[in-house]
Amino acid sequence: MTDAVLMLAQADFPTPMGVLTLNHYLFVSTAMFALGLIGFMTRRNLIIMFLCTELMFQAAGLALIAFGRYHLNFDGQTFVIFILTIAAAEAAMALALVVLLFRRRESLDADLWAELKG
Amino acid sequence: MNTAIAELPINPLLLYVACVLGAIGVILAMPRKGVSPMVFGGLLAAAAGGLIVLGLTSHAERHAQTPSIFFYIFGLLALGAGLRMITHPKPVYAALYFILTIIASSGLYLLLSAEFMAFALIIIYAGAILITYLFVIMLATLPPSEDDMDALATYDASAREPIVATFAGFTLLAVLTTMLFRGTLSLPVRHGMDSSDAILSKLPGKVEDNLSASLHAAELMTPEEHIARQVDVGRVWIDSARRRVLVSRGENTAGPDQGELVRWVDVPAEMWPADMVGTNVEGVGLNLLADHPMTIEIAGVILLMAMLGATVLARKQVDLEEEAKARQARHLALDVVAEDVG
Amino acid sequence: MRMTTITEAIISAALAQHGSSGAGEAVAAHAAGVAEHAGAALTSVDGPMWLGLIPLLPLLGVVIIAILACFNDKSKLPAWISVGLIGVSFILTLVTYLGWDGHSVIHTRLWEWIGLSWGDHPGQTLSSGFAFYFDGLSLLWMLFVTGLAALIGLYASEYMEHDLGLGYCRFFAAFCLFVFSMSCLVMGDNLLMLFLGWEGVGLCSYLLIGYFYKKKTAVDAGMKAFIVNRVGDLGLLMGMLLTFTTFGTVEYDALFTQIHAGTTASGVPLADTWQVWAIPLLLMGGAFGKSAQMFFYVWLPDAMEGPTPVSALIHAATMVTAGVYLVARMMPLYTADPNHVALTAVTWGGTITAFWAATIAMAQYDIKRIMGYSTISQLGYMFAGLGVLATTGGVFHVFTHAFFKATLFLACGAVMHGFAGQLDMRKLSGLWKIPGFQITVIAMLIGCLNLSGFPFTGGYFSKDMIIAEAFVTPDSVIWGSSWAGWLLLLTAGLTAYYTFRVFFRVFVGPVVYEPGEDLHGDAEHFHPHGPKWAINLVLTLLAVGCIASAGLYFVGGEHGWTGGMVHASSAVVETGHGKHGLLFGKNPHEIMFYISAVFGFGGILLAAWFHGPVGLAGLLIGNRTKADVVRMDPIARAIRPISTWAEHKWYVDEFYHLVLVTPLKVFAYLFSWFDKLVVDGLVNLFGGMPKVGSDVIGETTQTGVLHDYAQRMIAGVAVVLVVVVLVVF
């Protein structure tokens, strides 16, 4: 069981990661991104749409970390920190807005808000 | 530059077929009124995902670059939860599934030896942000009427033009993956870099304190001597290749050419701080502050703005009496011929 | 001024000219080769400055009358001012004539009018000064222009008295302006001055024809006159510009020296350039426009709408002769053309117009219109005269015609004045018995005799000169000149017929009269009032003038006084033709007197037979007892189509209207429609496009639904990525 822990703690990049493994991670992040996208487009509930954007953030973060690991430098991870800040800021704003909209229309349906037209 | 099919990490045909399969699966998994083959859709999507991952792994197998087994677990978990999140009609469950995805992806971070980020993700992201989401979901869903406990809000019941959206999404997936896979082939190959030295060379203070304490202890350095350092340039003379240290008596002198004031001291193997390994947190911290100071400032400002915005949006509305507000809302919402309003 | 001495050629030609009238001698002279180059390189003398007063005095008159008009003066002062000032100009011209030594050109230069120079080569300076060029031709013209103008001004003072006030001032202002323009035209020393006068007289005729501006017909007639003149002026303008490009100058003396030298400014011999026939033709176009010849005559009959003194002075005596003056003045250029293209055109233009106008005059009933057509016909004679190189004859006919036509018109004017505007032959008869009209009838008789070429009258001599010369000039020089001669003779007969048709129907015979339309009182007890002293005085003076003009044939040199004047001007032409044309085997000059007399009498007898009243007044062969029934009527009905067509002036006006005016009007409407719809439409279309475009795009794309925007964004990204993958990778 201990080597499992060791493997887990590859903290200081002793060995460079192969390109093909990188591709695995990239596939996962793209898939997550695609799912987030589909979610955003199909769900009508405002909050769930925001959640889907968060999922897309996550996908981006994963890709960044993967590339960071591949290139053996920490830029990837610092940027994920910033993604977190952005996600947090966005969440705050979006939720405040959602509360406001909900209070106005008693519904979370995105299609109700269509005045800014033509 | 269409590289030969052989070197591609995955046979593109396989990729596209899997994508189509995945798309169909997701479509089926979409929430819709009446009986819905959600489960079957989910399985189909999972199968497609698995197919692609298998394709990748089979290729990686030949080059012995398969990621560890945990990758498959966490990857599958993440995608499954993600799918479930977007297809689940109840918003609360969707949020919970999202938390599951976050946990899965923090696992993947660990695999990519980004421990700090993994835990930061769980603490900040899952812990704070998603809990706020849950909080707002609770706040903003109408209490279900007595007769029908699990009545679904109309807007959650069915997806909106799922087919078009899904196909768009999966074309994006197919295209992105093809581009990424082709792109990664042209990445510069990284040879092993002793990342700790890279970090250590930027943490002179840490190394210097450790070494000087042990050297003084072993009297290899007279008390008035100290490890030579050039303050103006910020360089400490520690030659980790031949494990020796330049020791000088004078003031912050220049380099080895100070003649009598300095002498090289070989550091015995066991005294070289073995655990001098830049941990991940130090690396991230150093990179954060050394390479991206400006970005931190901006991040700070963004957060400030977000706070400001949130407070402004959420401040107490002038309390029009309910009835007028509702009427106004109705008037705005429905482009109905203006009936005589009050 | 350059001093050019008399060249030997002139002296030899003069001698040949003055040779005895023996046939052999003339033949020898004529055999001296094709017409020598005319070109009166006369001595040029610097004239006194006060010569400028001749045109400027009438201009002063215009200014004074304008000031009077401002004070709304109701007196006859404008008349006396204009008659006085024009009289002074006449006296000045007379003094110049008397002081003139007979063979020199008097030059005076007041100021530089248009002076443009862009280099020093000969063709690079256009200089035309406000300067005068007095030689025999312009002196002769100025004499009868100012003379007649003064007399007719006197006549008009009484004739226009029912219009005292603004109308009076306007009439006499335009009258003086006319004399100023006519004198500029005649006395100018370059083509541009001529053009100034040319358009000036056009303006005055427009103003004076349209004097009774209340009548729509008068206004239309004025406009018609101005526009038709303008068409002619275009020809003159083009001729002038072509002269400038060819000779590098527009001033007469520089022009004539070059023509005399026989080369253009750049030394190319004139004979083989195409300009040598093009310029005269263009100038002829201008001349025909102003003198109402060939296609341009339609405005003159309508010009009779103007008051009679105007018709007398402008549309009979002076303005219409401007064309003749132009051709006479530029005669050196016309004769420079070896194959005489322009001269033939002038001859035949004149002859055909003469005959054509005569045929129309025979069928008209309005006595003033008849006189108008007879003017056109006589002008045809003058042009024919110039064409067949009988410049002396042509100019003499201008002189005599000025007098007797003025007399005829003024007599008609007196009739019109007396009978409240009545001019219709069928409603007037037997004026000689009505008290007060005796002088008018006598003047009318003298005028008619002159016009119809009764032996020993002025008209007789001048017309014979022209017709004789037509026969003298061989066909080789002017194509078909003898044919033209015969046609002219026939027209002489017709002229005699229609002139005496008027005389026998209106001025003699039973007393029958009806008042005209501008009658103030009621028709019953209308009684005509004879002309007062001013009109009678002018009529007598003019009658005397007609008789005196006959005398001019005898006084002076071999071709009479006008011969001398013409000889001392640029219009002199050495008649040295190859073969001397003969008529019935004899020298045409001698026997012409008898032949034209025969035609004259024939015409008169015919008129007497058809229109003559019973008794002695109808030469004992007339049988007319009433004003409107004559022996001619059954015959007119017999040749039904011809007589009605002739009466309607061969429908030429209608033809012009159909062929020129209506198509132009249609084009105008077409253009204005095209401009409004197409050109403007296009502009508005481009103007409107952005607005329409934005409306359409706005409705369809801005739906306001969040998902639509998300979908479009993702669709965009997808498309881009697919393109990148397919194209780039």
Next chain:
Amino acid sequence: MLVLLILLPLVFGAVVLLRPNAEARRWALLGTTLCLVIGAFLLGRFFTSEGGPMKGVGSFEWFPALGLSLSVGVDSVAVLLIALTLLLGPICVGASWTAIPESRARLFFGWLLVLQAAMVGVFAARDLVMFYTCFEFTLLPMFVLINEFGSTNRHKAATKFFLYTFTGSIIALAGLVYTAWAVGTRAVGVDGFTMDIATLTEHASRVLSLREQGFVLAAMLCGFAVKVPLFPLHTWLPLAHTEAPTAGSVILAGVLLKLGTYGIYRFVLPFVPVAVYEHAPAIAVLAIIGIIYAGLICWVQTDVKKLVAYSSVSHLGFCVLGLFALNSPGLTGGVLYMINHGLSTGALFLLIGFMYERYHTRDMRQIGGLGAKMPVWSTFMVFFVMASVGLPGLNGFISEFLCTMGAFVSHTPWTAGEAAQVGATWGPLGPWFGFAAGTGVIVAAIYLLTMTAKMVWGTLREPPDHADHDDDGPHLPVDLTAREIMTLAPIAALCVVFGLFPTQTLIDAVRTDINDQVAFVHQRVEEAATSAGEHLAAAEQTRTEAPGSAGNPAETVEPGVTP
């Protein structure tokens, strides 16, 4: 002190805007007359003192980095046009004394003075920036004048006028800036981007190749032809004129149309002479179409102002024809045309304005036969009709004759007898152009006399409702008042003086400048021809030299000046 002429109207404009409405008219009159007096004095000094053509040049460094400096200078042509502008100033103020409602007098007279300043600025500009800003700036006041003080559908007319001219002038700006850039970069001896007209004139034609010159010509023509207005681009003028107030129409016809022709004289001819020589026949054909086409349209117009507007389209066709004849008579005719047309058509608009003030209609079907009722007005009307129809002895003739002559004598060799054409000068047009322009004179006679026949002669016709609403406006006497005669008298006097003494007054003034301009254009075209000739010779020589080198066709030689 030329700048003084520009600033003074602005100062008075400000004063008018500040003072109350009642005094607006008086201040405006004072301002414009003062400008006229000072202008007369300054421009008089221009002719007396000798010195180079560009006298009174003062330049104010505005933006040295870009080589932009507001330099002001004037040559004899500009002097005459400035004099015309200054003369029309007080006349317009006098004419709109009672026409403008008291309540909005400040707005009207303020903008009128601003317009005056802009116009003087255009003519006095010696560099592109100054010229172009003022050129554009004249649009704004004119827009306001038409928009605020016009008659029925004035807004549409004003916007159309503004946008049409503005788009045109932007394209012109493109051409001008391209030339400035080309000279700045390629010309030898010119350091960097310069906008000074003198240097541009000197170098432009050498620097731009023929194809470039063609494009620059097209661009500049777009801008200036709209202003002139040349045939296809003229549809804004009738609309703008019918809707503009009297003073607006006078200034529009008197000066604003001359900006286009002045632009052609100052920029098109010197900058791109080779292209001009190449395309002059085409443009001349356009001008001639304009003459006859607009003339015929005038004939069938019912609105008298629209008729006079189309007549200025037709007349300015002559001016353009003269300018593109590229010889001394033509150019002199063109320049004189700008002055004379300004006077005669300006006066016609004044007359129509006075009639409009009394009868409030411009429809010739309703109004006519004013001869009896308004004798003074009719005398002036006939006088100015005769002036604009081109009667010799009045000012119209001299310019029309010179333009026609310019076109006639500016001939290319066309027949064997050409050698005899000593009087003919070098140039791209020919006698047929002269003849066609000549027919324009007949058309002019037709439509102007028809107008006079309807308006002046014939029995009196008055609009049906004329009698009853006589009481509202300031009751004007039937015929012209002393003030109105005072506005017309100077123009009439000038017409006679320019008609009888054109040489002493006008032709001598512009003679040297016109001859220099013609010589310059002629020399540059010859130079281009010879250098093109050399190129052809060189190409010919290479072709004969290397017959063996099969395959590579001798590159087509651009017949222009290679930079």
